[in-house]
C-alpha cells in the first residue's frame with residue numbers, strides 16, 4: 001500500500017492511500033478517516049460512495065464528515081468512483097461514462113469488463129483490504145452515498161442486507177435504468193438487454209423482492225437534477241408498496257452540491273453510528 005498523505009484531524013487521521021486492485025486491474029486511490037481509538041480497538045465502518053465526476057477527494061475536501069465520525073468513533077472510507085489508468089478504456093469527453101462514472105456495477109461487456117468492476121471492488125476487495133490494513137471491524141458496516149453513489153449505497157444494501165447495517169443517501173439516482181444520465185452507461189457496461197440492468201436499479205430490486213431494514217434519504221428541492229435524473233417519489237412509492245421504512249427529507253432550497261451534502265452530513269454519520277454501534 002502506498003501512503004499518499006496523512007494528516008491529523010479531530011484527534012484522528014485523515015489518510016489517502018493507493019493499492020493495486022486485482023478486481024479492477026489497476027491502481028486504486030482511496031481515502032480513510034480513522035478516529036482516535038484505543039490500541040487494538042476495531043471500529044465500525046461507514047462507506048461514502050461519491051457521485052459522477054468525483055474521486056475520493058471531493059467528499060474528503062467538502063463533505064465535512066470528520067467531526068461527527070470522530071465523535072461517534074466511525075471509520076469513514078471514500079473509494080474512487082471508477083478504475084483509472086492509461087490502459088483503462090474511457091470516454092474522456094463524457095462525464096457520465098467511464099472515468100468517474102463506474103456506477104458501482106460489474107461490467108460484462110467488452111472492452112469494459114476487465115476494469116469496470118466497482119461493485120465487487122467496493123463490496124469485496126476493499127472491505128477485505130481494510131480489515132487487514134486498518135483498525136476496521138468489517139462485521140459492522142454502513143453505506144452512504146451521493147447521486148450515483150446514492151444509487152450505489154441503496155442498491156448494494158438491498159443486495160447485501162447481511163453485510164451492511166445501515167444505508168442512507170443524498171439525492172440518490174433511484175431508477176438508473178431509465179434516467180438519462182445512467183441508462184446509456186448501463187447499456188455500455190452491461191449490454192442492451194434491460195433485464196441485465198435490473199440488478200443495479202434500486203426501485204427494480206425492491207420490485208423483484210429485495211429488502212433492507214430501512215432507508216434514510218435527504219433530497220434538496222432546488223436540485224437541478226431532481227425531475228430528470230433523481231425522482232425520489234419513485235423510491236417513496238417502491239418502499240411504500242414493499243413495506244420498507246423510508247425517511248425522505250425534502251430539504252427546501254438545497255441544490256445537488258456539497259453545500260447541501262455538508263449541511264446534512266452529520267445527520268447521516270449519526271444515523272449510521274446508531275445502527276453500527278447498537
Ligand SMILES: N[C@@H](CCC(=O)N[C@@H](CS)C(=O)NCC(=O)O)C(=O)O
Pocket residue numbers: 050051052053054058095146147148256257258
Ligand atoms: N459536471 C456535471 C455535474 C456533475 C455533478 O454535479 N457531479 C456531482 C455528483 S452527481 C458532484 O459531486 N460533483 C463534484 C463536486 O461537486 O465536487 C455538470 O456539469 O452538470
